[in-house]
Amino acid sequence: MLSFFTVDCLIFTFHEGKLKVLLNERNEYPYRDWWAMPGYFVDKQEEMEEAVNRIAYEHTGLKNIYLEQLVAMAGLKRHPEGRILTVAYMALVRYDDVKNKVKPVTNYMRQAKWFDVNEVPELAFDHNDILKLGLEKLKRNLNYSTASFEILPEKFTLTQLQQIYEAVLGETLDKRNFRKRMSNLGYLKELDEYQTGVSYRAARLYKLDKRKFLKLFA
Numbered sequence: 369m370l371s372f373f374t375v376d377c378l379i380f381t382f383h384e385g386k387l388k389v390l391l392n393e394r395n396e397y398p399y400r401d402w403w404a405m406p407g408y409f410v411d412k413q414e415e416m417e418e419a420v421n422r423i424a425y426e427h428t429g430l431k432n433i434y435l436e437q438l439v440a441m442a443g444l445k446r447h448p449e450g451r452i453l454t455v456a457y458m459a460l461v462r463y464d465d466v467k468n469k470v471k472p473v474t475n476y477m478r479q480a481k482w483f484d485v486n487e488v489p490e491l492a493f494d495h496n497d498i499l500k501l502g503l504e505k506l507k508r509n510l511n512y513s514t515a516s517f518e519i520l521p522e523k524f525t526l527t528q529l530q531q532i533y534e535a536v537l538g539e540t541l542d543k544r545n546f547r548k549r550m551s552n553l554g555y556l557k558e559l560d561e562y563q564t565g566v567s568y569r570a571a572r573l574y575k576l577d578k579r580k581f582l583k584l585f586a
Contacts, residue, residue: 372409372452372453373409373410373452373453373454373455374407374408374409374410374452374453374454374455375407375408375410375416375419375420375423375454375455375456375457376405376406376407376454376455376456376457376493376495376498377390377405377406377407377420377423377424377427377428377435377456377457377458377459378405378438378456378457378458378459378498378499378502379406379424379428379430379433379458379459379460379461380458380459380460380461380485380502380506380519381460381461381462381463381466381482381519382462382463382519382520382528382531382532383463383467383482385527385528385531386484386485386486386531386535387484387485387519387531387532387535387536388463388482388483388484388485389405389482389483389485389488389499389502390406390428390470390480390481390482390483391403391404391405391406391480391481391482391483391488391491392404392405392406392427392428392472392477392478392479392480393477393478393479393480393481394476394477394478394492395475395476395477395478396475396476398447398448398449398492399492399493402490402491402492403481403483403488403489403491403492404491404492404493404495405456405491405495405498405499406423406424406427406428406477406480407423407427407454408423408426408427408476410423416455420435420457421435424457424459425473426472426473426474426476427472427474427476427477427480428470428471428472428480429469429470429471429472429473429480430461430466430469430470431469433459433461433466434459435457435458435459436457436458436459437455437456437457437458438456438457438458438498438501438502438505439455439456439498439501440453440454440455440456441453441454441456441494441497441498442454443494446493446494447493454493456498456501456502458502458505460515460518460519461518461519462518462519462520462521462522463519463521464521470482485499485503485535486535503536506536507536507537510533510536510537512585513585514576514578514581516529516532516533516536517576519532520532522575523559523561523573523574523575524573524574524575525563525571525572525573525574526546526547526550526556526571526572526574527571529550529574530543530546530547533546553584554577554580554584555576555577555578555580555581555584556574556575556576556577557574557575557576557577558572558574559572559573559574559575561573
């Protein structure tokens with residue numbers, strides 16, 4: 369038996385130099401044929417954690433991803449059937465960890481697809497508003513949490529790190545000043561490794577020194 373509230377999952381990753389969000393193409397009323405965040409009704413006998421994990425898996429094929437509560441939405445007009453509360457959760461995943469796993473296992477959704485956050489269409493329900501809130505949270509926490517590093521490859525280039533900052537902030541950053549600032553913060557570990565499999569000059573790779581990061585911001 370279903371309850372009268374839903375769970376929606378806002379899932380971000382970084383791929384091809386872009387911050388991306390995972391969306392479903394809906395296959396049922398309401399908003400059939402629309403794109404939406406993965407989400408569905410919570411079963412009356414489910415604990416919230418169970419519901420979040422089940423809904424994320426059924427609509428994306430992803431298991432064992434950490435989803436953190438973002439916001440509750442209860443607008444009277446957010447759902448065609450009236451006031452139906454939704455609790456939105458947010459996750460940050462590395463693309464290489466999930467790239468071959470994204471596929472809905474329910475008929476409620478036709479497909480799951482990554483969208484550049486700057487090219488998201490009009491979404492079902494109030495999902496554009498939830499996406500905006502998720503981006504605002506990333507922006508607020510950008511300099512004080514490891515969020516940006518959680519969606520980068522474990523070993524990354526400074527260009528990739530700058531692309532994350534630019535996508536979240538919505539602005540172009542000066543390359544020289546950005547790199548100087550990152551270097552001065554002291555929590556990036558320079559590796560004796562370079563990119564492989566690229567057609568251009570391979571860039572040096574870096575890792576986050578989490579101990580130094582936490583010492584700086586804890």
